[in-house]
Amino acid sequence: MNYEEKLIELAHKNENILILTAENRASIRNLPKVISNKFIDTGICEQTLVGISAGLALRGKVPIVHAIAAFLTMRAFEFIRTDIGYPNLNVKLVGNFAGFLSEGNGPTHQAIEDISLMRTIPNINIFCPADIDDLIKGLSTVINYNRPFYIRYNDLQPIVEHEEFALGKAEVFGDGNEIGIFVYGTLFNEAYNAKEILESEGYSVRLINLRTLKPIDEYEIINTINSCKTIVSIEDHYRIGGLYSIITEIIVKEKLIADFLPINLQNKFFKPTKFKNILTHEGFAANNLVNKIKEYLYKKEKKIDVEWSNVK
């Protein structure tokens, strides 16, 4: 089942669902033909699209709003904050081509601060599916939950079958206690492959697919920090305000101690090219991730050696 088919199924079950877009039909190209009476295209105007969705939600509708993630979360930011977040309206904001998925479009289209922006708004929740299977599994819960949501859309092909979705609950792969890897969305597959490689080399690894970043699975994060010697966060997002920030906030709040390797974008735009090439060029392909993690572990060991020699 693909995204469109799932949306049609949900729209048939819930008569209040409306599908909206600011002429970004990439993920919903076939919908107008099937449910034209539930489809609204406002043209290229993200802020007004969000305002209109607030009006529809005010009448009891459940608008599912599609736009390019960079423009939805930034251009329409104040409308989301003021007209969706503040009144806590049941609108689902679906951001397309987020993170590295903007591919060759360049910095104008790079949504690499979207998590930071959306999680700062009261009442807005965030769903970041790992791939199309994860998206389909989470969609009905997210849509039927009577709260606003930002969905960081992707339709990557799954390399694993995901477990059933529960709001605010992470999906855990393995129970290793050396390396705990946190990931969400676009980079899940690379992180999963990195885990496989590390394990084949004898490391003990667990992988946490966080699925919803708000609400966040604090329990699983704390559990992993307490169980694993080293933790790693992986995201195609700025270091500031994303998953790294979320985890460090929990570490400080809970007074935890962690050896923490964040892998993300340090306040820079990324090289526009095809997704696969971005991963390699920016160092986020599975092999790159493995190398970064091993390098970190090596330095960590070195540091311990140096400290010992000082003591002696």
Added chain:
Amino acid sequence: MDNKKLKEIKETSKNVREHIISISNKGGAFIGSALSCSDLIVFLYKNFLNVNKDNYQSKNRDYFFLSKGHAVPALYGILVELGMLEKERLNNHLQTNDFIYWHPNTKIPGVDFHSGSLGHSLSIAVGVAIDLKLEGNKNKVVVLMGDGELNEGSIWESLLIANAYKLDNMIIIIDRNQIQANLYTEELIPLNPLNLKFESFGCSVKQIDGHNFLDMHETLKEFPFEKNRPSVMIADTIRGKGISSIENKINKWFVENNDFELIEYFNELNISHEYEFEMSN
């Protein structure tokens, strides 16, 4: 509209003006902005909108969006007159134990949506108007905007869509007092010819005297002005209408009064009101 109705509206209008200025000594308010559109708001609630104490929470009612949020004292005033808001709550202006502040919010019974950030309400109104059409509901949507607010680009985006969706169930009322926060609109970012701008966006436009109830009556009874088009009513108004020391004064955007000035204002309102009654009787 018969004389009895007109008299009732004028009486309400005077009361609403009193409510507006009554909060100006409680931390100040944007009463110049409220006074310019208070006649419009009074007329809308008394003789146009299907909204009252009994149905304001129902989905089957008309909708009113005050986009120029600073004018909220006028909305408080009419909601008091309609019995939705207790008059005593106006004494809580800017107090932390209530929600009576410088912009509307939905904690006030009868307020359909909050406002304050300019250029938002029209898009929300378009959403409501589209939904009413989808449901075959005949209710209407009114948006009241300031002329200065027309600087916001989101207004013109919303008009494009209102035209595309043939929203003849909505009317946009422009409080055309010619002054925005600090400057005259035509000196800062000229809007004229304003009627042609709206017409070129597919709207059907009428211009009225925004302090003349008969003019409002004659114009609004023709709503929708044209089938399949959004209606726009440009109402020429005076900022601070009714209080001569505020009227059209460029520096009287935000007004905070002492008790002495307040009494002067009340006196002036009473005198002009009695005069008006003599003229109309």
